[in-house]
Amino acid sequence: MSRTLTARWVFPVGGPPLENGTVTVTDDRISAVLPRGLRSADEDLGNVALVPGLVNPHTHLDLSGARGLIPPTGPDHFTDWLKGVIAYRRTRSTEQTQADIRTGLTECLKYGTTLVGDIASEGASWDALAQAPTRAVVYFEKLGLSQERVIAFLQQYSSWLRKLPKSHPTCRAAHSPHAPYSTDGGILITAHLFHVPAAIHLAETAAEAALVERRDGPFVAFLRQLGIWRDDLGFADWDLIVRSTSAQFFTNPAGYTAPPVLLVHANYLPANLPFGSNHFVCYCPRTHAAFGHPPHPFREFLARGVRVCLGTDGLASNPDLDVLSEARFVRSRYPDFPGAQLLRMVTLSGAEALGWADETGSLEPGKSADLVAVPLPDTDHADPHELLLAEHPGERRTMFRGAWRSSTP
Numbered sequence: 001m002s003r004t005l006t007a008r009w010v011f012p013v014g015g016p017p018l019e020n021g022t023v024t025v026t027d028d029r030i031s032a033v034l035p036r037g038l039r040s041a042d043e044d045l046g047n048v049a050l051v052p053g054l055v056n057p058h059t060h061l062d063l064s065g066a067r068g069l070i071p072p073t074g075p076d077h078f079t080d081w082l083k084g085v086i087a088y089r090r091t092r093s094t095e096q097t098q099a100d101i102r103t104g105l106t107e108c109l110k111y112g113t114t115l116v117g118d119i120a121s122e123g124a125s126w127d128a129l130a131q132a133p134t135r136a137v138v139y140f141e142k143l144g145l146s147q148e149r150v151i152a153f154l155q156q157y158s159s160w161l162r163k164l165p166k167s168h169p170t171c172r173a174a175h176s177p178h179a180p181y182s183t184d185g186g187i188l189i190t191a192h193l194f195h196v197p198a199a200i201h202l203a204e205t206a207a208e209a210a211l212v213e214r215r216d217g218p219f220v221a222f223l224r225q226l227g228i229w230r231d232d233l234g235f236a237d238w239d240l241i242v243r244s245t246s247a248q249f250f251t252n253p254a255g256y257t258a259p260p261v262l263l264v265h266a267n268y269l270p271a272n273l274p275f276g277s278n279h280f281v282c283y284c285p286r287t288h289a290a291f292g293h294p295p296h297p298f299r300e301f302l303a304r305g306v307r308v309c310l311g312t313d314g315l316a317s318n319p320d321l322d323v324l325s326e327a328r329f330v331r332s333r334y335p336d337f338p339g340a341q342l343l344r345m346v347t348l349s350g351a352e353a354l355g356w357a358d359e360t361g362s363l364e365p366g367k368s369a370d371l372v373a374v375p376l377p378d379t380d381h382a383d384p385h386e387l388l389l390a391e392h393p394g395e396r397r398t399m400f401r402g403a404w405r406s407s408t409p
Contacts, residue, residue, distance in 0.1 A: 002026040006041035007050040008376055009384045013348050013362040017384045023050060025369040028402035033363050045373050045397070049388045051343065052362050053114025053370030053400065055350030056323040057137075058199065058264050058282045058311030061118050061125050062097050063088070064104030066316040072290035078205045079222035081291075085316055086226075089121070101125045104314070104321060105132055109405070111322040112372035112396040115361070117262070117311070117354050119176045119199060123160045130171040133405045135370075137354045139176035139199045143183055145223075145233050150184045172355070174198060174259075180212050181219045185236030189244035191261060197355050198245070199262040199282075203238055203269035205293075212237045239273055246276025262353050264311070267293045271300035280307050280353035283345075285329045287313040299337070309350040310342075323350075324374070331389045339385025369402040 003025055010021035012033050020036040032039065063085070070084035092100065101120075105128055108116055115135040118125045122140070129136035140157050144150040157175060164173055174197035177183040191198040203209075210217030212235040223229040236244075247258030258278040263269065266281045267288055283298045298308045310326040312318050327342040351361025360370045375394030376387045398405055 002031060003042045004032075004039055005043050005045055005050065006036075007045040007048045007373060009049045009387065010363065011049055011051045011343060011384075011388065012364065013052055013344055014364055019384070021050075023363055023369075023371065025399070025402050028369055030363055030365055030367050030369050032365055047376050047378065048373040048397075049376055049384070050363070051372050051374060051388070052347040053360060053372055053398065054112045054323050054346055055115040055309070055348075055354065055356075055361060056108060056113050056312055056321065056346075057115075057117040057262060057280075057309050057350040057353045058284060058313060059104065059108070059116060059118055059321060060120075060314030060316070061101040061104035061108075061116075061128075062092075062120060063100065063314035063316040064107070064321075065092070065096065065100040066314070067319075070316045072287070072292075072317050074292050075205055076207075076218070078207060078291065079218045081317075082222065083225075088316070097124060098128070101128050105129065105134075107315075107321045109134060109398070110396075111320070111324065112374070112398045113321070113323065114370040114372070114398065114400050115351055115354060115356055117174075117199065117350075122156060123173070126160075126164065126171065126173070130168055133400045133403075135170045135356055135360060137172050137174050137197055137356075139174045139197070141176045141178055142187060143178045144187075145182065145184055145228055146230070147184075150187055154187075172197070176200065179204065180208055180235055180237070180241065181223070185234045185240075188236045188241050191245050195259060197259045197262070199264055200241065200245075202241060202263045202266055204265040204267055205291075206268050209238070209268065211235060238269055242269075242273045242275060242279065245279070246274060247278045248274075248276045260353050260355050266301070267296060269297065271297050271304055271306070275301075275304070275306045280309060280349070282309050282311045282353065284311045284313040284318070285326045285333070286319065287317040289329070289333075290317055299334075302341070307349050307352060308345060309353045310345045311350075328389050328391060339383055339389050342389060343385060369399055371399045373397040 010018040024032040073081045117137045119139045142153045176199040177187045179201040207217045211219040245261045264282045323346045348361035351357040
């Protein structure tokens with residue numbers, strides 16, 4: 001079955017916006033994206049922007065119950081916030097954690113997310129995401145600075161993988177060596193060897209550099225309080241992590257494609273590091289601002305050709321899980337930044353970072369019919385991206401794999 005939709009503006013992302021353009025959906029695929037007048041529409045969606053399904057490449061669904069409970073601190077007191085997160089997680093039962101995951105997932109769906117990257121302790125969000133009307137990458141979170149802890153997590157990860165189906169149409173398994181201050185350096189610098197997508201929290205605070213380069217700063221006291229500090233702990237610095245996870249620094253068989261490595265936050269990461277073709281930076285704008293960090297270097301990354309996507313982080317640091325609001329926030333802070341680039345950062349760039357760009361992230365013939373109708377204001381602008389990025393109320397309508405979906409999983 002084929003049906004053709006039209007809207008005030010169609011944003012393919014892979015090409016220029018189309019005023020009153022059309023998108024034809026055949027079964028669960030996009031079969032045509034055309035300018036106005038080339039095809040009659042079966043349904044006029046009205047004063048909306050028709051955009052690819054939104055992509056949120058970084059969140060923590062299991063922290064959805066923490067909204068407003070752990071206020072972000074100033075950047076010099078980040079470890080105090082971490083203590084709050086740890087304390088919160090220790091209070092949650094398995095049932096409460098699953099309820100938190102479902103709460104966050106419902107919010108993602110409400111805002112038009114059709115692809116999500118979730119970092120989950122023990123892969124806990126797999127069942128909910130695998131059954132939901134969205135694509136997902138579930139990153140099994142790995143933490144551990146002692147050899148015993150690392151071995152235990154590797155065993156848990158292997159056991160988790162064995163329990164999953166060999167393939168799933170919409171959900172994929174990945175892993176997340178958490179951060180330089182929480183994960184053995186050897187695991188961090190071999191992230192690519194697991195041959196699945198990886199996500200690493202990197203350069204989130206300046207204190208990370210003090211820890212890995214000089215073995216001082218607030219993280220030392222933080223690790224001592226947790227009872228896991230040892231004088232012989234091995235930390236990998238930012239340069240080593242970026243170098244060692246880059247596809248360009250290894251000899252691989254012909255035809256081998258290195259899995260994507262998502263460098264999350266990168267608030268203090270120098271833009272001149274040797275990024276590889278498999279590296280992506282995930283900037284979480286409102287979380288970044290909530291902690292009071294200096295301006296993010298995302299523009300410097302983009303100028304170097306590093307692909308940057310936008311994420312929400314979790315509800316322990318962000319007001320909601322709406323990735324389009326992240327783009328709108330960036331627009332408010334950087335009004336000269338191209339709107340087309342912002343739209344790409346919450347659609348195709350995120351899909352590339354999660355390894356799903358062959359299926360989704362742009363409106364192109366052959367791709368999955370994942371799209372969102374976003375209400376527009378009753379105004380005009382020379383650049384239609386400004387209409388999309390303007391704060392405007394109204395419910396979004398989401399199509400996933402060719403079917404309009406409910407906002408609840």
